Every structure is written in structure tokens, then in C-alpha cells.
Amino acid sequence: MFEKGLRRLGVVRRFFSAKTDTSLVRNIGIIAHIDAGKTTTTERMLYFSGKTKRIGNVDEGDTITDFLPQERLRGITIQSAAISFNWQNKFRINLIDTPGHADFTFEVIRSLKVLDGCVTILDAVAGVEAQTEKVWKQAKGIPKVCFINKMDRAGAGFSRTAKEIIAKLNTRILLVNTPIFTADPVSREPVFEGVLDVVAQKVLRWDSKDPLKVSVEEVTVDSQYWSELVQLRESMIETLSEFDEELVEYFLETAEGEYMRIPYDVLIKSIRKLTLANFATPILCGASFRNMGVQPLLDAVVNYLPSPLEAKKPEINTDVSIEVSQKGGAVVNKNNNLCVAQAFKVITDPIRGIMIYVRVYAGCLNSGFTVYNSSTGAKFKIGKLVVMHANVAEEVKELRCGEIGVLTGSTVSENVRTGDTIVTHCIKKDGLRSLDKIKELGLKINPIETPPPVFSAAIEPRTLGNKKMMEDSISKLIREDPSLHVSVDEETGQTLLSGMGQLHLEIAKDRLLNELNADVEVGKVMVSYKETINACCEVQDLETEDGFKFSITVEPLEVARASKNHDDLWQSLSLDDNFLIMEGQLNHGQEWPFQVTLEQITSALISSSIAALQKSGKIANFPLHSCVVRVKSGWTIPLDETSVSKILTQTRMLIFEALNKLEKSEFAVLEPIMHISVNVKQGDMGHVLQDLTGARKANILSIDDEYDMNSGENVDVKFQKIAEDQYLPKDSTMGKASISSSATANKTIRALVPLKEMVTYMNRLRSLTQGSGSYHMGYHGMEQVTTDRLPNILENY
Numbered sequence: 001m002f003e004k005g006l007r008r009l010g011v012v013r014r015f016f017s018a019k020t021d022t023s024l025v026r027n028i029g030i031i032a033h034i035d036a037g038k039t040t041t042t043e044r045m046l047y048f049s050g051k052t053k054r055i056g057n058v059d060e061g062d063t064i065t066d067f068l069p070q071e072r073l074r075g076i077t078i079q080s081a082a083i084s085f086n087w088q089n090k091f092r093i094n095l096i097d098t099p100g101h102a103d104f105t106f107e108v109i110r111s112l113k114v115l116d117g118c119v120t121i122l123d124a125v126a127g128v129e130a131q132t133e134k135v136w137k138q139a140k141g142i143p144k145v146c147f148i149n150k151m152d153r154a155g156a157g158f159s160r161t162a163k164e165i166i167a168k169l170n171t172r173i174l175l176v177n178t179p180i181f182t183a184d185p186v187s188r189e190p191v192f193e194g195v196l197d198v199v200a201q202k203v204l205r206w207d208s209k210d211p212l213k214v215s216v217e218e219v220t221v222d223s224q225y226w227s228e229l230v231q232l233r234e235s236m237i238e239t240l241s242e243f244d245e246e247l248v249e250y251f252l253e254t255a256e257g258e259y260m261r262i263p264y265d266v267l268i269k270s271i272r273k274l275t276l277a278n279f280a281t282p283i284l285c286g287a288s289f290r291n292m293g294v295q296p297l298l299d300a301v302v303n304y305l306p307s308p309l310e311a312k313k314p315e316i317n318t319d320v321s322i323e324v325s326q327k328g329g330a331v332v333n334k335n336n337n338l339c340v341a342q343a344f345k346v347i348t349d350p351i352r353g354i355m356i357y358v359r360v361y362a363g364c365l366n367s368g369f370t371v372y373n374s375s376t377g378a379k380f381k382i383g384k385l386v387v388m389h390a391n392v393a394e395e396v397k398e399l400r401c402g403e404i405g406v407l408t409g410s411t412v413s414e415n416v417r418t419g420d421t422i423v424t425h426c427i428k429k430d431g432l433r434s435l436d437k438i439k440e441l442g443l444k445i446n447p448i449e450t451p452p453p454v455f456s457a458a459i460e461p462r463t464l465g466n467k468k469m470m471e472d473s474i475s476k477l478i479r480e481d482p483s484l485h486v487s488v489d490e491e492t493g494q495t496l497l498s499g500m501g502q503l504h505l506e507i508a509k510d511r512l513l514n515e516l517n518a519d520v521e522v523g524k525v526m527v528s529y530k531e532t533i534n535a536c537c538e539v540q541d542l543e544t545e546d547g548f549k550f551s552i553t554v555e556p557l558e559v560a561r562a563s564k565n566h567d568d569l570w571q572s573l574s575l576d577d578n579f580l581i582m583e584g585q586l587n588h589g590q591e592w593p594f595q596v597t598l599e600q601i602t603s604a605l606i607s608s609s610i611a612a613l614q615k616s617g618k619i620a621n622f623p624l625h626s627c628v629v630r631v632k633s634g635w636t637i638p639l640d641e642t643s644v645s646k647i648l649t650q651t652r653m654l655i656f657e658a659l660n661k662l663e664k665s666e667f668a669v670l671e672p673i674m675h676i677s678v679n680v681k682q683g684d685m686g687h688v689l690q691d692l693t694g695a696r697k698a699n700i701l702s703i704d705d706e707y708d709m710n711s712g713e714n715v716d717v718k719f720q721k722i723a724e725d726q727y728l729p730k731d732s733t734m735g736k737a738s739i740s741s742s743a744t745a746n747k748t749i750r751a752l753v754p755l756k757e758m759v760t761y762m763n764r765l766r767s768l769t770q771g772s773g774s775y776h777m778g779y780h781g782m783e784q785v786t787t788d789r790l791p792n793i794l795e796n797y
């Protein structure tokens with residue numbers, strides 16, 4: 001219980017030991033729609049855990065996790081920040097606070113890749129918002145708890161939000177605590193004062209002046225909360241019984257069918273079981289800004305979210321076994337000496353240089369050991385290892401299975417990129433030779449997918465002498481943020497920087513100018529267009545005198561998918577939905593004959609394919625999208641060749657040559673299509689709809705009442721029924737739905753729209769709705785530009 005944690009606060013504020021038992025580690029992410037209160041909640045978690053001695057606030061720009069100058073200035077999270085702290089003096093929580101803005105979705109994707117559990121924060125007034133639905137889907141399969149925040153705001157609706165969680169996020173819920181209110185002495189309006197803890201059967205009230213002071217009151221039969229508590233427990237136990245046989249047995253036999261006789265520990269165990277199985281989501285509430293409800297949330301993190309030993313196993317490229325032992329954590333290929341880790345984030349620290357965040361999946365990573373990057377084939381020694389507390393580093397000797405930490409040192413900076421897998425021996429400093437070449441050194445954790453960039457801007461040095469510095473600064477930026485892309489037009493020499501949205505490019509520009517001191521000019525932000533091919537092309541058996549032999553085809557993605565062969569090695573080019581296929585590579589069987597490794601060859605082929613597909617569109621030189629470069633089986637290189645540079649140049653030329661065989665008519669221009677949800681008052685609906693379908697060429701998917709769950713396209717009928725049947729306490733504050741009369745009732749329009757038509761939409765929506773309308777937009781996919789709009793697009797590009 002958190003009271004124990006509180007009591008300890010004044011006494012124990014020491015750093016945790018690096019050797020925390022793996023079963024006591026929680027790697028969690030905080031995910032939500034923008035402004036739901038992720039950073040505010042994280043800040044309180046750090047304070048209540050004893051990690052910080054004062055509470056930072058987003059609005060004053062002094063939080064621990066939003067430490068970039070741009071984050072403090074704008075009051076939003078831009079990059080995910082990792083921080084470790086203790087709870088209950090025994091659990092170690094590694095927490096990543098992720099950005100909520102859709103432009104920084106890659107930060108969420110890469111964090112989710114290495115996390116075992118999530119806290120989803122919701123704004124009690126806004127309910128389940130569009131970005132919440134999106135991140136919830138991205139976190140599929142990861143156990144979650146929900147925190148309904150901002151219960152202090154007028155219009156907060158706990159039960160309304162809880163109902164939306166069931167219906168829109170398609171999960172059963174377990175109400176771990178519910179809000180309690182007191183009446184304002186003057187206005188008599190309800191004021192949020194604490195929570196009813198359904199599991200511990202207590203009422204917790206926070207002192208508005210002292211954040212550490214909480215009064216705890218047992219709920220007994222004569223309490224005003226007793227009958228509410230009985231109903232809440234009954235409802236919780238019914239949901240638990242749907243899944244947990246052991247609980248049913250306990251309820252019927254030991255508790256003799258009495259809901260109130262199931263003890264705290266038995267309930268915690270059962271809630272944990274359902275959460276880990278992704279059968280249900282525990283729900284809690286509070287108001288982080290007022291320091292209310294955060295300690296129970298931390299208790300929920302350790303009580304209900306998985307340790308690394310219980311988490312989803314990593315997805316890897318081969319079929320070796322991954323077993324989990326309570327003592328050693330995950331063991332890959334039955335080898336207790338094998339360490340497997342994945343790099344998920346790279347940052348450049350002004351003092352420490354390049355820092356690579358890794359998650360260790362098996363074994364133990366030791367400083368000073370030689371490691372192998374199985375994604376690139378590079379072998380190198382790692383330097384110091386550190387654990388980060390936002391921007392403060394603590395040096396550690398080792399990172400064990402399940403932990404998140406940082407690699408530092410110059411060798412590391414040259415050899416590791418986001419998504420790479422690192423393999424090493426846990427005991428011998430230079431023990432790579434004793435690892436199995438194919439099953440262990442060849443093992444890769446599936447890479448982190450990068451979403452496609454949809455906006456780009458030309459960028460150029462102010463003076464010619466600054467070109468090199470500009471290139472270096474851009475590559476630093478891209479190393480940190482692979483969702484930014486750079487391409488150079490070989491004919492005009494123009495450099496284009498592409499990203500996930502206008503804000504993303506704006507921040508990149510700010511960082512280039514102010515943090516990296518690059519003397520550059522950045523042009524107008526424009527939509528990124530692509531081209532694709534609708535026919536295959538090939539170059540057969542190119543043989544050079546010095547012994548290189550390759551046959552290559554370039555195919556549309558759907559053609560390659562239709563003829564997928566399980567012996568082929570598919571590699572994502574991490575860009576534009578393009579792939580490289582190496583035919584028959586999983587079937588070689590015999591001894592590897594070449595000096596260079598398969599990983600080095602594959603890495604070279606990936607680089608040459610990316611370069612060749614960058615500017616190959618025949619209609620307008622746009623980069624190619626949804627294309628596959630296939631290297632046919634039977635390829636060879638000279639046996640004594642020690643470098644891959646020739647493979648790079650030869651295959652790049654071959655891809656160009658193949659593409660040149662296609663006619664212009666076999667190419668098509670693609671544009672980014674966005675899904676949008678627009679919230680407007682009923683009275684404004686007509687104008688907004690007319691504008692969307694007319695000027696913006698939108699394809700309307702649905703029009704729903706904002707809080708009407710009877711008609712949403714993403715409402716599953718099964719969960720709608722569960723939502724209707726769920727027992728929920730009456731909302732004490734005035735819910736938004738009850739405030740609105742039919743004339744002002746909010747409507748949500750969902751539609752698919754070309755991004756080009758949405759560039760100035762915010763201003764347009766404001767003027768159509770007198771400032772009351774709002775919208776949210778996310779990437780849907782690339783689609784062929786319709787013939788009527790193509791000439792205009794090409795003319796203006």
C-alpha cells in the first residue's frame with residue numbers, strides 16, 4: 001500500500017541498487033492524447049517516490065522529463081524521456097513519458113517496443129480522444145492501467161469516461177478506485193476530494209495544502225460509502241470471475257459467496273492475472289495537478305503491470321527458443337551466457353556525446369565487453385554503461401535482463417543505430433567466438449518501424465562554406481530521430497528534410513538553428529509526394545570481370561507479397577514501405593564461403609536500395625514507395641573480397657538500370673491520406689461538412705454524437721453491450737453530455753482526406769465554427785492522386 005511508501009519518504013531517499021530482482025522491475029510507458037496530463041503525472045510520481053524534492057510544473061516549464069529547451073518553451077513533450085525510480089522501497093520503475101502530439105508518434109512506437117506495460121492517462125472532461133484510441137491500438141498486447149485524470153475540472157465525468165474506455169478501446173474494466181466529492185461551501189458545486197479504494201475498502205482524501213498528507217478512512221457498514229462499495233466490489237468480482245477460476249473457488253468456498261469477504265491480496269492477485277492476460281484494464285482516477293490519486297496509481301503499476309519475466313517475449317528473426325527462468329530472466333537458445341539487447345533511442349548529450357538507450361532482453365550487458373551488432377555485422381567494445389534519471393546519469397557496471405540503460409563511448413556511437421540488435425557473451429569479455437554463428441550471432445530482434453514522412457522542406461546552408469556543417473548537423477538530428485529523413489536531389493543539389501508533420505519540421509528547424517548552431521535556411525513546409533510502380537522490371541545476371549554476379553528485379557509490393565516464399569529473407573528498408581528480398585537466404589545450409597558476413601552484405605544491399613529508390617520516380621522524380629528490390633538467388637562476390645563498397649555501387653547501378661526499363665506510364669504519384677476526426681456543434685455541422693466534402697475532397701466515414709457510443713465506426717458490438725451492463729457510479733460533476741442541449745450538442749465527423757487539403761484547415765475550421773470546433777489528424781496511408789488533382793499538384797511542387 002502506498003501509505004507505507006509515504007511513511008518511508010522522509011527516511012529513505014537513496015538510489016536503488018542496480019541489482020534489483022528482475023521480478024521487481026517494471027518497464028512502463030505513459031501514453032495518452034496530447035495534454036491529458038502525462039508529464040504532470042510523471043512529475044508527481046517522481047516526487048512521491050522521493051526521486052525529486054520539489055514538484056515541477058509543465059506550465060512553468062520546469063519539469064524533469066520535459067528538459068529540452070523547445071519542450072519547456074512550448075509546454076509539450078517532444079521526445080520520450082526515460083527515468084528510473086523506486087516505489088515501496090523495493091520495486092524499480094523504469095518509466096518513459098511519451099509525447100501526445102501525433103507528429104511525434106515515432107517516439108511512442110519506439111518506446112512501446114521496449115516497454116512491458118503502460119499507464120494510459122485520460123482527461124476526465126474530454127474522455128477517450130482520437131490520439132488515445134491510436135496509441136491504445138499501437139500498444140496492442142501490452143497490459144495497461146488507465147488513469148482518469150483532471151477529476152478536479154468542471155465537467156469531469158468519471159463514469160462517462162470509463163464507459164467510453166470499454167466501448168471505444170474495447171476492453172473490460174476493473175474499477176480499482178472511484179472519485180468522491182464534497183460540496184463547495186459557497187457554490188454547493190461538487191469538489192473532487194479523494195477516492196474510494198474498492199480493493200482496500202478505504203476512502204483516501206488528499207490535503208490541498210500538503211501533497212504528502214493523505215487521510216485514510218476504513219469503510220465500514222455504517223459508512224455513507226458502504227452500499228456504493230458493495231456494488232463496486234460485486235461488479236469487480238463478477239468481471240474477475242469471467243476469467244479467474246481460482247477466484248471463483250475462493251469466493252464460493254472461503255468467502256462463502258460474500259463480496260466483501262474477499263481479502264485485499266486475493267483481489268490484487270486476480271486483478272493482476274486479468275491485466276497481464278489483457279482481459280481487463282484496471283481503472284483509477286485523480287487530479288495530478290492537485291497531487292491527488294498518484295500514489296494509488298504507482299501502487300497499481302507495481303501490483304498489476306508485468307515484470308520483464310511476465311512480459312511479451314521479443315519478436316526475433318529465427319526460430320530459436322526463448323525461455324524464462326525466475327532466476328536468470330529470459331534465456332535465448334538455451335544459452336545462459338548469451339546476452340541480447342536492442343537499441344531503441346539515440347541522443348547526443350553535450351557532455352557525454354552520443355548515448356544509446358538499450359533494453360536488455362536476455363543475459364547481462366557488461367561495460368568493457370566486446371559486443372556484436374547483428375543488424376550491421378559490426379564488432380566493437382562497449383564503454384561505460386549508465387542508467388538515466390531524465391537528464392542525470394548514474395554509472396552502473398552491468399545492465400541485466402529486463403533493464404533499460406544507456407551505452408556511451410566513441411566506439412558505440414559509430415556502431416549502433418536505433419533498432420539494432422546487440423549480442424554478446426555475458427561472462428567472457430571477448431567471448432563472441434564461443435557463440436553460435438547463425439543462431440546466436442545472426443539473431444535479430446525485429447526492427448522498429450518508422451512511419452512515413454508526410455511533409456518536407458528544402459534546407460540549404462547560408463554560405464557554401466557551411467555545407468559540411470549543415471550535413472553533419474542534419475545527420476546528428478536524424479540519428480536521434482529516424483522519423484526525420486533527408487534526401488538530396490542529385491541534379492539540382494537541393495537537400496530536402498522530411499518529417500511527420502509541420503510541428504515536427506518546425507522543431508527540427510529550431511534544433512538545427514539553436515541547439516546544433518547550424519547556419520541554415522529552411523524553406524516552406526510542403527506535403528511529401530511519392531511515386532510507385534505498377535509493373536516489374538529486371539536486370540539479369542550482371543557479371544563483372546572481378547567476379548561479382550547479381551540478378552535484380554524491382555517489383556510493386558503487392559506483386560512481391562503475392563509470391564512470398566518462406567525461404568526468402570525480407571528486410572524492411574525502414575522507409576516508404578519499401579523492402580529488400582534476398583531469395584533463398586534462409587536455406588543456405590552450407591558453410592559461409594565469403595570473407596564478409598551475410599549481415600554486412602545485407603546492410604550494403606539495404607543502403608544501395610534506399611539510395612536507388614530515393615529519386616527514381618519518372619513522373620516528377622519523387623521517391624519510390626511500396627516497391628521491393630529482389631536479389632535473385634545465385635548471386636556471388638569474389639571469395640577474397642573484404643569490403644562491401646563494390647556491392648553497394650554495383651547493386652545501386654543495377655536498380656537504376658532496372659527501373660529505367662519502365663515507361664513513365666508505369667509509374668503513379670501517391671499522396672498522404674489522413675484520417676481526421678472533427679468535433680463541432682450540431683449547428684455548425686452543415687458548413688463544416690460542406691467544406692470537407694467540397695474544397696477538401698474528404699471521404700466521410702461517419703458522423704456520431706461525440707459521446708454517443710451507439711454509432712461509432714470503431715465501437716465493437718460486444719463491448720458496447722459490456723459497456724451498457726457495466727455498473728458505474730453516478731457522475732457527481734455535470735458531465736459534458738448533460739450540459740449540452742440538442743442545439744449545441746457536439747458531433748464528431750470522421751473522414752479520410754488528402755493531407756494537401758488539410759494544410760490550413762485549423763484557420764478554416766475556426767472561422768466556420770466561430771472558434772468552437774476542434775480536430776485531430778493522423779496518418780492513414782499513401783494513395784494514388786486522382787487524375788483531376790494531379791496537374792495542380794505537379795505544377796505547384
Ligand SMILES: Nc1nc2c(ncn2[C@@H]2O[C@H](COP(=O)(O)OP(=O)(O)OP(=O)(O)O)[C@@H](O)[C@H]2O)c(=O)[nH]1
Pocket residue numbers: 032033034035036037038039040041058059075076077078098099100101149150151152153286287288289290
Ligand atoms: N485542472 C487540471 N489540469 C491538469 C491536470 N493535470 C494536468 N493538467 C494541465 O493540463 C495541461 C497539460 O498537462 P501535461 O502534463 O503537459 O500533459 P501531457 O499529456 O504531458 O502533454 P503532451 O506531452 O504535450 O502531450 C497543463 O496545463 C497541466 O497543468 C489536472 O489534474 N487538473
